[in-house]
Amino acid sequence: MTGRLSPTQQRLWFLQLLDPQATEYNVCVGYELDGRLDVAALRRSLSAVTDRHDALRTTFPAERGRPAARIRPRGEPLPLPLTDLSGLPDAGARAADLAAERVARPFDLARDPLFRADLIRLDPARHILLLNLHHIVADMWSVQIIFAELGTMYDAAARGREAGLPLPAARYADYTAWQRDQLSGGRLDQALAYWRERLKDAPAVPDLPTDRPRSPERSPAGEELLTPVPAQVAKSLRRVAGELRCTMFVLTLTAFLLMLARRSRTGGTVVAVPVAGRAKPEFQDTVGFFVNTLPLRVDLSDDPEPGRAVERVRTAVLEALEHDMVPFDLLVDRLGVPRTPGCNPLVQVGFQLLPTPRRAGRVRWHDLEVGDWQGVSERVTRLDLELHLLDSAPEVIETLWCYRTDLFDAATAERLSADYQALLAEIGNG
Template sequence: LLAGIWAELLGVERVGRHDNFFELGGHSLLAVRVLVRLTEALAVELPLAILFAKPTLADLALSVGEVLNGSGAQAAPVIMPVGRDGALPLSYSQQRLWFLSQLDEDSTNYNIPLGWRLQGRLDRVAWRRSLDRLFARHEALRCTFVAGEDDPQVQILSGDRGLPVVEHDLRDRPDAQAALLDLCQEEARTPFDLAREPLIRGRLIRLADEEHVFLLTQHHIVSDGWSMGVLVRELSSLYRAFEAGEDDPLPPLAIQYPDYAAWQRQWLSGERLQRQAQYWRDTLSGAPARLALPTDRPRPAQQSFAGTSVPVVIDQALTRGLKRLSRQHGTTLFMTVLAAWAAVLSRLSGQDDIVIGVPTANRRRREIEDLIGFFVNTLAVRINLSGEPSVSDLLERARRAALTAQDHQDLPFEQVVEIVQPPRALDHTPLFQVGLAWQNNTVGSLDLPGLRVEAAGEGLDQVKFDLELNLGEQGEVIAGTLGYATALFDRATIERQCGYLLALLRAMLADAEQPVRELDILPAEERSYLLEELNRTEADYP
């Protein structure tokens, strides 16, 4: 059973009893999906740590057998469809986002923009039909949110109305490229009305007979990063079928997002809710309210979401070394980079107690893997660097912090904030101000017959936190971006921080037993400037 699950999720033909899950290409997100499959097959829930402790197939099988022979943790009940006649509740995460939107109804902070340039003959009828079918298929995309007497409620729009798309024809415009840029910016900066309109919309912009740009914008309250992958896959399948004159090829969905929201409120209650709440209360008790990073400008009285990013590339040799270090210490690449990022933040702030926000897909049920909806959760991962830890000590601390947080990921971040009750202020996010996102779940690209598809459109220049490190494996390297709030930092400062991270990762490889605080992360020029140039105090006197 385990070998079959591994082969499916890892994309390998054969799995041997002594094969190691992580050496076959496994990572944290795939580990969660393995446990989801086991839950479905054996009706038992297992902690994520079991796969990290027993990463070889035979050892894991023995551990699972021991759990089955014991009492074991019973799996959560199956998600069942609920009636659509009465009031439908929001999920916990949706409710928090709805509340935030009431504070600033014109905000675009939670818009998710996508854009594609389509070159070739676009079958406009098949494209339109594909968009409408996607809209009808996923109730999440047809949800609106209205204020009730006590709590907000979900109302579902008819699937017959179709996905709203505005068309523009720029074929005869001499300033077509400038007009395209204006349309992209206008689209990205147009807010949604959560109570009245579909929270997904498109624009089809025609530049030539065989060149279009399609912009698709969604509100985060109905979608997330994993959903982008579902959307791209299904849109590709639908267009291929409709363009060829075939019927809808997608299997019907057994449940919809409102069913999950109702299930979540029923399941996350009682003893289970108390257990998760107590974990976060204990874990985050006494955590610093704010990370005291040195900034280039004073922090504004109200948090600004304006931001941009610099590229980050961990080269092939360093990536290979980090994989080797991770195997030696039983961590994933994400955990190893998490440890290094915490160490850099500790150096910059002078604090030993670091809390980093880590998004998690939160798709621990097989029934919801193919749904579009707002499932993602954010975990406040706390790493303590006090007591002179060595590199290997820090890796173990990061590993333990990440695994226990993952095992308690069901409690929405919004409820964690309410439980911990950190000091609140308008100038920074509660619990943490720095994030680390590991991109295991790639969106993929549209696969449309007869068309060459490239990314297009203007993304929003926004960040949710002071610093946002977004990384993932891209072939033989680890690459991504370091996003930053432009109200606080200059680009040169962020580029220096990227250099610190790369230098610390290299130093970790050199000797895993050396104390973390002794790792040298300053480049020679900066060290010379700090220690020599700033200390040249000699002056001429008469």
């Protein structure tokens, strides 16, 4: 079966075509499986999940010079190679090395299965399951769907039963058809008019000091810095958010934009903010690439006090969400955004708040206890600088900074993190 790509998929297809060895859009997650593992049941469960979602069976060959979405038939088993490291004293380190090798392996979008699984045995009662996907077929919401369904499938398979999961309410092809319908007619023109005005004269490159000059040959090499927000500050921020009648997303984004404005001495930095893109209820349990990027621009160059800054950011966010129907790639194309060598179009800085509720104990899959494995490290970044806030509990927030190593030193990332933490504390005490 052959279908059409969404605009966001088309962009990733062309990027991979330009650099077939690129791995920035590989998505890799790992899970610890503790207990007596039924490997055959896990293999059947992975294949069953793949059968449920067309996106996981899709490849993207070129037809007459343009990409097409080709869906493989159901029933093809998903390979699950097993690497046995049991008995080795450095099994954990070797598992991390294997994960790094897997995530650094590029996908051939035209031929490769774009959903890969690997099993690593650390000892007879402890395994690591690696799932590696290309972003063109799945976003992080999709990864949560896969994990939940895999647990249900495995529990049933290990007991010799049918899982009985209902089929997803929609296929990804239904989303692409719906999106094409949304992008036809006057609604698209109105949304483009909003973005054209909002992004008028936006700088192609942010006025942020870097440790090295930007090169026309952009490198995706990146590093991460994870720093916890003090519990008392996290608690104070939630109180302030309530007093200002805003979400934690708006409050922490405001702090980020204030920091950028103070460092760049301009208020025009465009920040990439991802949105889920699952506008209809039937898309909630569908695996696919739904995420869209909103290029948010708020002028805080006059360094307003936090309350006034929050009001500007809240207004800008609400307006942007009202016009989020335009895929970022179509927006760049229709607005004629100039291209600068070594830069992404329009946005070089990103922000995201991720609710990551901590599980009460580990998830149970029949005889297994399953939890996240922290051994996956991707070490690539799609933007110059990204800030991800991991919101785990009322008093547990962490800042995860991702930065391009050809632009920023580790010491600079540490200073950015310290400045942001100080600003959060200032807002929390305000």
